[in-house]
Amino acid sequence: MKVFFGSDSPGSEPKMSILPKLRCITVDVTGTLIAYKGQLGDYYCMAAKAVGLPCPDYKRMHEGFKAAYTDMAKKYPCFGYAAKIPNVDWWRSCVKDSFIRAGYEYDEETFEKVFRRIYSAFGSSAPYSVFPDSQPFLRWARQKGLIVGLVSNAEYRYQDVILPALGLNQGSEWDFGVFSGLVGVEKPDPRIYEIALEKAGNIAPEEVLHIGDSMRKDYIPARSVGMHALLLDRFKTPDAKSWRQSGALVLPDLMAVRDWLTKEEVLAADQQA
Structure with missing residues (x-):
């Protein structure tokens, strides 16, 4: 399955900017925003x-x-x-x-x-650590006027206890969450992404970018409902090579995502000038 992210071939630069078209960014949690300690x-x-x-x-x-x-x-x-x-x-x-x-x-x-x-x-912040770029990226996205949602195969304590204890709060870092233990659907079922679209205000999938760390659970199902998607390779996984070969955009961290989207914004301004 080859699904190219805004480009004519894997690894090539997108010809058009995506940021001005986005209204929402959804983000996976474990492995993307936080990690086990x-x-x-x-x-x-x-x-x-x-x-x-x-x-x-x-x-x-x-x-x-x-x-x-x-x-x-x-x-x-x-x-x-x-x-x-x-x-x-x-x-x-x-x-x-x-x-x-x-x-x-x-x-x-x-x-x-x-x-x-x-x-x-495991219902506290003790076993987890937050990647240093997580809070800045989420706040940046919301400052850009984007709706930020979390999509995770996790139980209710992530939403109510763990994430707030780690400094990732609803209202300042994210707007809504779709947690499998609360909605009864889990990745890679594409329905979890459809629920995210509903929670974001029934916006069109092409106006949403999903960021995760799994081709099977994040990239493929998000793309299958029409969302944009990219993958993070925080831990230098050997799988990243096959991800790129499949056409996925793979970046090392959330700061790289922000830089990529910001570069895209500048590109769009230049194209309009």
């Missing part, structure tokens, strides 16, 4: 130690969690949205299965103490 095992270890248990093996814990999360997400997608499972209960089942798969079985009382610490930690 440390390892999963760090937080599971701290929780176990806090109740007098030995630290679980990091590798086994990581593999156990990955398998448990995949299974829960398949059985009860969007953090149990359709099944009306409370968020805390969804995570309790996931975390318990993670420990069991890793070879650790605790009695109910002990597990509950460990789980509460883990659930609390």
Whole structure:
């Protein structure tokens, strides 16, 4: 599938500016605006130690969690949205299965103490860090008069607790959010982007640019509904080469996106002069 972003071929410069045509920018969250800090095992270890248990093996814990999360997400997608499972209960089942798969079985009382610490930690800003260009870029976009939306496969605590604790607030950095745990649709389902268009005020998809870090979850589904899209390669992933070969515009960070859009704006002014 080759989808070229405003250009005649991959890597070539767009012939027309896109910024004057935009009314909205939507942005992925994890990997684009924020990143996990440390390892999963760090937080599971701290929780176990806090109740007098030995630290679980990091590798086994990581593999156990990955398998448990995949299974829960398949059985009860969007953090149990359709099944009306409370968020805390969804995570309790996931975390318990993670420990069991890793070879650790605790009695109910002990597990509950460990789980509460883990659930609390991941509902705070502690396990996350904000990329230094995230807040400046979002504020710049809003100052330009653009509507800024977040589109993420995340639960409600991202919107209500985690992002505000990280200094990314609705009203100053972003205008609306589409979180899978709150809307019941998750990437790569294109419907999550259609919901974003509705929340932005039912604007036309060609007036929206989506920025993400996944060809499968961000670029392809956003383009499939008619939105513009580009990808960030913050971590020098080997996949970036194939992204470019597929026709995607790939930039290193959000400052590069701003520079690209600003250059586009100057280009448009020159063309009109």
